[in-house]
Amino acid sequence: STWCRSRAKSERARSQSLIYMDYNATTPLEPEVMQAVSEALQDAWGNPSSNHIADVTFVPVSRVSGRVEVEDIIAAVRPATCLISVMLANNETGVIMVGLPRISCRVKFLNKQRERLRILVHTDAAQALGKIPVDVQELGVDYLTIVGHKFYAPRIGALFVNGPGSRTPLYPMLFGGGQERNFRPGTENTPMIAGLGKVRTLRIPTTVLMLNQILFLSVFRDKIRFNNRFPGSDILPNTTNMSILGPTLQGWRVLSTCRRLLASVGAACHSASGNRPSYILLSCGVPSEVAVNALRVSVGRGTTKSEVDAVVEDLRETVQLLEDMN
Structure with a gap:
């Protein structure tokens, strides 16, 4: 029917606009x-x-x-x-x-x-x-x-x-x-x-595109906390764990509301813990009210600067929507 074709077309368009940033969970296969x-x-x-x-x-x-x-x-x-x-x-x-x-x-x-x-x-x-x-x-x-x-x-x-x-x-x-x-x-x-x-044999680069944390800071300012910044410690170049602070901005709620961002609140192997804060973040000293808002965003070899910009805008709109609903 015309309705089914329109819906299928809409779903294809939506899938093409999604931006995947959960490369720590799994990566696509290389063509080779x-x-x-x-x-x-x-x-x-x-x-x-x-x-x-x-x-x-x-x-x-x-x-x-x-x-x-x-x-x-x-x-x-x-x-x-x-x-x-x-x-x-x-x-x-x-x-x-x-x-x-x-x-x-x-x-x-x-x-x-x-x-x-x-x-x-x-x-x-x-x-x-x-x-x-x-x-x-x-x-x-x-x-x-x-x-x-x-x-x-x-x-x-x-x-x-x-x-x-x-x-x-x-x-x-x-x-x-x-x-x-x-x-x-x-x-x-x-x-x-x-x-x-x-x-x-593909000689995968040892460094990949790093998320521009300055961009997140410029948008969310004092509302954002980076949960993986520790003095003197090195982190993987593709991984950002952050919380956008606010009583309605739990990680699962933010991700389920985002239009384009596909990311996670933590490790898939711990998903049985439901919406509780990550015990990994808690063990690192991250307060519970901050850890429950955590988002793990991990980029891959093909992630572009324009996609990072789009994700930041997607998060900005989502946060504004959730705060206005409160």
Whole structure:
């Protein structure tokens, strides 16, 4: 019908006007990656080849720096400690854990002194890869994990192990076929692996367009607070976590009212917490009434200055609308 065609046309026009700024949640596939996946599906379709209980100690970040401190990690080591895991860059604040190489160094020293369990060091580099230089040798870690959909690759993960089975232990969690050196059963997902490998060859820039925080300040002035600014701490160049202050400007309400901006209030893996403020921001010392208004805006390689300008205007109009409704 004419109504259905008009509605479909309207929906297409609206989708074309939306501006995506949630690149910390997921990124689109690069054209070269889609081609690599497609080729692998056509040409490489063949076969290429228990419960555990543990005590966990959670170390909070510093409310001054927004990052985990080396001395706090070392102080938390217990006689039975066997693994230390540190996120290389936080997915909500973008704060980079620059002390990780020193943590690795201190742990190596502890391992020389101890006649007990060897401590291994793992880092989650999912948010860091493609945004800042990541060198496993400089980090000094035993394990490093990445996931493709954070840097323009398919939804597939990878684990780096420093000398798997020799220098660093690696044990299977599931058992079956031995085609992957007995580390895991099952058949490798060749197309997704090809896509992940293709991104590695694309030479993704280590810096991406940074949001113009001066622009936000010029529009919202004393109504805005940047939740990821900590003295002496570095943050990912694409990530801004901010709150627009006001009793009716909760993050979820602002985003649901915006006409063009597609962003988030925090990490998707914590979305089950509903509309409660992010515990990550609370642990960083952000007051609850500020944290509940948080918006995480993360730009990507293709974000333009004009899109940033449009998002600022979209937010300005949304804030005015919500305040007028109160």
